[in-house]
Amino acid sequence: MPGGPPGADGRLADTVVVSNRGPLAFQFKDGRPVAGPVGGGLAGSLAPLLLGTGATWVASTMEAADRQASAEGLMVADGLRLEMVEPDPEVYSLAYNVVSNAALWFCHHHLFDAPRRPYNGRQWGEAWDAYRELNQQFAARVAKVAPEGGRVLVQDYHLALLGSELAGLRPDLRTVHFTHTPFADASVLRMLPTATTNELLEGMAGFDACGFHTARWAEAYGRANDELRPRHSSPEGAPHPSGSEPPTPRLFVSPLAPDPEELRQSVESSEVSRARDQLDELIGADDRSVLVRVDRMELSKNLLRGFLAFDELLESEPHLRQRVVFLAMAYPTRESLAEYVGYRNEVEALVDRVNERWATDDWTPILLDVEDDYPRSLAALTRADALLVNPIRDGLNLVAKEGPLVNRRDGVLLLSREAGAFEELGGPALELNPFDVAGTAAALAQALAMEPEERAGRAAALRRLITARAPTDWLDDQLRAAG
Known part of the structure; x- marks a missing residue:
């Protein structure tokens, strides 16, 4: 890659980063594709670490506007070489919506409703074929653009099969997979079709190394690999040499850290200042305590039990009525899945019931905001006397780290022991069992009375x-794992 892309210093010119979503998202405006940043999430965390490095980033065109932008050569980022995979829309929909979102996400977060889901009917075979095809398309693009002996850093469960695919196409490459979710226990992986589980584990075993945010998730992968992965067959179905064990990737743990300076600059912006003033007006009396949560409207985030706990708090602690406001930022996600539409309806109905039960003329107990408004979310975090982070299961949870960094009121962090961040922050945080509503209500009372x-x-x-770790540590750990 002589010279590298414009604006690059070349320090990662031998590195290819691979993810489902890239650093740019396009939307149509007046019939033309217009670029905007992808916001938070994986791509939002990766982009600042890669801009200007000369790395290559391989991602998929997710929407029609992305596909048109790619065709017109608009996929350009400063100091990065962007390579787009352009799958057939039907293949992408099956791979992304049916397999990644409705199966693998549910599996790794232990969200399956065993009497009903997963169903694994005839459509599953077609969907899994699409997932495999999408992974093969990514592998072909990586094999084409990666330099000899290059490092390939593959991100997340959407692309779990790239290890075995790349091992066959380009054995010279040094490959790493990083899982940003939890990793399912073997008992839950068994709920997928056996052939799917086998192929998934064989795909991941093709990487040289696999990384996770916590030791707990790495150990879960190791146990699942030991317990479920076939001992005597290769990815192509041929037996491994007699007496030999199939290859196993090296495992490493690397929790992602937020960027304190970037957060500081954002918090000091005029947008956040305006949002804070607006929130102060909604909160009302200056002496009211403020409980905050910032989440996607995601099943694993456990919003229902959080609101039920707040309801119990108001019932058991009458002195807190009119003295505390719950600011809940919960923006919708995955609305193509019926479970998520139903969940949002349940959340909004519960908030209405709690407010109807306790509200007065000048006090609304729960202020639910479903707009994806980053400045407003940051403003809420600065204002929190207590921050509720109670997921059922979470790979890390960056809000648990960002909140204490931007908070200006010595806010108390109430943190689920099922969040990956608990492994680092469990000491000074108040520990929550996310399934225990009464226990969560008691912890809320403790936090507000501290x-x-x-x-x-x-x-x-x-x-x-x-702040013991920098954001660059997470990327550096992957580069070291690649060798």
Whole structure:
């Protein structure tokens, strides 16, 4: 890759990053594709680390506007070489919506409703074929653009089969897979068709190394690999040499950290300042305590139990009525799945019931905001006296790290022990069992009654732990794992 892309310093010219979503998302405006940043999530975390490095980023065109932008040569990012995979829309829909979102996400987060789901009917075979085809298309593009002996960093469960595919196409490459979700226990992986589980584990075993945010998820993968992966067949179905064990990737743990300076600049922006003023008006009385949560409207985030716990708090602690407001930022996601549409309806109905039960003329207990508004979410985090992060199961949860960094009130972090971030932050946070509504209500009462000295000590300890790692450490760990 002589010279590298414009604006690049070339330090990662031998590196190919691969993810489902790239650093740009296009929408049609007046019939033309117009670029905008992808916002948060994986791509939002990766982009600042890669811009200007000369790395190649391989991603898919997800929507019609992306496909047109790619055809017109508009997929350009400063100091990055963007390579787009352009799958057939039907193939992509099956791979992304049916397999990745409705099966693998549910599997790794232990969200299956066993009496009803997964169904694994005839459509599953077609969907899994599409998932395999999409992974093969990604592998072909990576094999074409990667330099000799290059490093390939593959991100997340959408692309779990690339390890075995690339091992066959380009054995010279040094490949790493990083899983951003939890990894399912073997008992839950068994709920997928056996052939699917086998192919999934064989695909991941083709990588040189596999990374996870916590030791817990790495150990879950290791146990599943030991328990479920066929001992005597290769990805092509041929037996491994007699007496030999199939290859196993090296495992490593690398929790992602937020960028304190980037957060500081965002919090000091005029947009966040305006949003904070607007929230202050909604909160009302200056002496009211503020409970905050910032999430997607995602089944694994456990919003229903959080609101039920707040309802129990108001019932058991009458002195808190009219003295506390729950700011809940929960923007919709995956609305193509019926479960998510139904979940949003349940959440909004529960919030209405709690507000109808307790509200007064000048006090609304729960202020639910379903708009994806980053400045407003940051403003809420700065204002929190207590931050509720109670997922059923979560690979990491960056809000648990970002909140304490931007907070200005020594806010108490209430953190689910099922969040990956608990492995780092469980000491100074208040521990939650996310399934225990009464226990969560009691923890909320404890947080709101905590003495200033204890609040300050816990907040300072959280900041020390969160800033012990830099965002670049996470990328560097993957590069080291690649060798």
